[in-house]
Amino acid sequence: TEFYETIRGQIDFSVFKPEVEIDKLVKMLDLTIQGLMTEHFREGSFHPEMLYDEVIGYLEMVKKLTIKG
Numbered sequence: 001t002e003f004y005e006t007i008r009g010q011i012d013f014s015v016f017k018p019e020v021e022i023d024k025l026v027k028m029l030d031l032t033i034q035g036l037m038t039e040h041f042r043e044g045s046f047h048p049e050m051l052y053d054e055v056i057g058y059l060e061m062v063k064k065l066t067i068k069g
Helices: 002-008 022-043 048-066
Strands: none
Touching: 002 022, 022 048
């Protein structure tokens, strides 16, 4: 989508470890965020601030795994 193309245009690919497949990483993050939203809606516990904090936690973990040291 246009949203993802905009985001991809802002990524500095040089910071990633060479083995990181960017397309798979983007898809993994998208599916994770969708899954978290679905889970919260199903549980009736959707609060944007809480979801944001949870997503940031996942992004920080992914950052540690994928960014050059």
